[in-house]
Amino acid sequence: MSTRLSDLMDCFQGVVPTGIATCSLDGRPNVTFLSYVKYLDERHVALSCQFFNKTKRNIAENPVAAIWLMHPVTLEAHRLVIRFLRSEFKGPLFDEMALRIDVIASHTGMSGVFRLLSADIYEVLEIEPVEGHVLPAAEAAEALAAPPVAFRVKGTRGELAALQALSDRISRAECLERLIDALLDSTTELFDVQHAMVLLYDETRSRLYTLDSRGYGRGGSGAEVGLGEGLIGAVARSRKPLRVSHAGSDLRYGRAIRRGVEGSKEADKLSREIPLPGLHDAQSQLVLPLVARGRLVGVLALESRDPLKFSDWHESFLNVAANQAALAIANLQEQEEPEDARPAGESKRLKPLAGRKRAFTFYPQDDAVFVDGQYLIRNLPGRILWKILREFVSGKRHEFTNRELRLDNALGLPPLKDNLESRLILLRKRLEEKCPDVRMVPVRRGAFALESDSELTLSESAQP
Amino acid sequence: MRARLAPLISGLAVIDETLADFLQSGLACAVATRDARLVPDCVLAVGVRIERDRRHATVFVHDTISRRTLANLKHNGQIAVTLEHLPDHHAIQLKGEVTRVAAATEADIADATRFHAGFVKEIEYVGVAPRFSRRLAFLPCHAVTFRVEAIFEQTPGPKAGACLKEAP
Known part of the structure; x- marks a missing residue:
């Protein structure tokens, strides 16, 4: 083989459609588009099987298939002839391929409905570059020559x-x-x-x-x-x-399957689609x-x-x-961070700037804190914030230590692996994002001060 | 906006106008054939024209990349063609037996050019840059006409492969 399978890695990413042709024993060909081909090594690929379809039935009769692969950028094509070897129903390969299916299922509300049945392993018998599928252009070579990572x-x-x-x-x-x-x-x-x-x-x-x-x-x-x-x-x-x-193609694929499930007896198992975190157009x-x-x-x-x-x-x-x-x-x-031995309360308390006010509201039902009507934080960091805000506003103090938070049973920190530091980081960042005039400032190891440029008012509400 | 397919197809004796419009709208088109040893071949084709009798279809294949396809068809005439609308994966497969293979005429080339332009738009929708999608070659091409013996739902999912209509 002059072209190695590993030369086609980009073609396996499923951005552009991959066709697969099979043939039944009575000589009737079948063709469909695949969402994903997984490279295993220089002589093997794996296809994911989610439904027992005609391709799968044909392969059971006649194990040879042809695949049409295109490069996702240049569209240059290769034709592969493959032969079915075996299906795997468990193990590392199955788990890896199932994870991808599970993600699509989870995003599109099909967990438990749309799942991997088997990871089907094929031997690659032939790899043939398809000459003439695209017109020659210097741009293609240019694009392919770009290094994969820009360090x-x-x-x-x-x-x-x-x-x-x-x-x-x-x-x-x-x-x-x-x-x-x-x-x-x-x-x-x-x-x-x-x-x-x-x-x-x-x-x-x-x-x-x-x-x-x-x-x-x-x-x-x-x-x-x-x-x-x-x-x-x-x-x-x-x-x-x-x-x-x-990601966009995966979601479209998942939604296409979901539409099919909506009209089936498994429709009642569908749940809502989960919005993607982060970039909406990733x-x-x-x-x-x-x-x-x-x-x-x-x-x-x-x-x-x-x-x-x-x-x-x-x-x-x-x-x-x-x-x-x-x-x-x-x-x-x-490791619990060592604390400085000096007692709390030595840093200077700032006075609020004239005319600036912030209203904090605590909802005990889910330990949520809102500032000026906007959601700020909830759960354990919410309880911590409410404790320090109350003590700050009552005028008692403005410095706090991690140790005292750990010892406060009302906060309900778990006895082991309490992740207090990460919760305080989260709280500090949320304050920076939502009300930067109220700050948690580290004063020494294991201690911080609450500073406010605004006059604070606190209230509790039973209504969510 | 494209209509949902399955409800519009079921129960039809021939390819009706709605399905014909869908199939001729410029889609991703793959053709399967097989040789004497039952080894299948797969090639990307240009598109499909539904003939006036609605029982025959003509698929256009690019000569340079389809030599094996044409050889297989000359041997046994068995063909399967799947057309997919890439943005939502709605897909239909036509199966049948070839009745005529000929170099494309001017009218064929006009149709093929329209289908190709539609496919270029589809593939750009899924992220291929125009400077590459516009390089896809499709001429010279052959017109392969076949009698449609069966129509299958091919949209991914539990109903993929369901036979929607078989010729009597």
Whole structure:
């Protein structure tokens, strides 16, 4: 074979339609479009089977098929002749392919209805370039010649230098906030990714919450995703990375199937479609689980409007960085930060500026805090904010220590792995986004002061 | 906006006007044939014209890339054609036996040009840049006419492959 299967990697990403032809034993051909072909090695590909359809029946009779593949950018075509070898119903390949299907199902409200039946493995017998499908043009060669990754770190070993820079920044981070900054800044700067977010896992509620992000503007912190929900939730549940190169196409595919299910006996199992987090028009996503010592710590999610932004290479490479970041996050979460021995209350309390006012309202039903009628934060960070606001407004104090928050039974912090630091980071970021005139300012290790340029009024409401 | 297909097709004896309009609207079009050993072949085609009797269709295939397809058809005449509207994946498959293969006439080329322009729009919708989509070649082409023996729902999902109509 003059063309290697690995030369066609971009063609497997499903951006443009892939045709598959089969033939029954009575000589009747069949043709349909595939959503996804998975490269396994130089001689094998896998197709996902979600329905027992005519292609599958033909293959059971006559195991040879022909595939028409096109490059998603240049549209140059290749014809593959493949032969069915076996179906896998469990194992790493099945799990990996099922994850992609689960994500589509979850987004389009079809969890439990639309699922992978088998990962079908085929041997590649022939690879034939289709000459004359596209007119020759210098542009095609130009596009293909572009390097897959635009490293900001230059040099003969740019990729290693980028990984080293990222690793160094993570290693040097002294606290969780600096660590998350290092991870997000390194990812976006060194790997030329504009949109990235880190979500941490709250074990007590089985949910992920966005701690920090880059490229989404203000207001992203605190957004939550349930375990198993959508792309991020599915990655968190499976603890396996996932790369989607054609998010729009996947959703259209999922919706087409959903329309079919709507008219079937399984229609009552459908649930609502879940909005995509982050960019509404993202075309490619790479989501990496942050796992340390077998425990889910969180998720690093990257997005792009470029449908081919992330390659296999990105997935492997950034997974190394994600693993190191996960260990560092877990270490910082598990060690209680040493506190400075000085007593609280030594910093100067600021006076509010004349005429500026803020009204905070607490809703005990879900521990939600609103500021000037706008949602600010809820759950445990909401309870923490309400405690410090009350003590601040009553004039008692304006400095607080992490230790006293841990010892306050009314706040209900879990006895182990309380993630207090990440919750305080989230609270600080939400205040920065929603009311920057009220701030939580670190005054020394393990302690912070509440500062306000506004006069604060507090109220509680039983009505949600 | 395109109409939903399945409800409009079921129960029809021939390809009705609504289905014909859909099939001729400039869609992604794939053709399957097979050789004497039952090895299938797959090729991207230009589009399908529904003939006046609504029982025959003509698919246009690009000569340069379809030599194997034309050889298979000369051998056994068995053909399957799937047309898909890429933005929502609605798809229909036609199966039948070839009755005529000929180099495209001027009228055929006019039809093929219209179908090709529609497909270019479809593929640009899914993200292919015009500087590449406009490079797709389709001429010279052959007109392959076949008797439509069966029509199948091909939209992905539980109903994919359901036979909507079989010729008597």
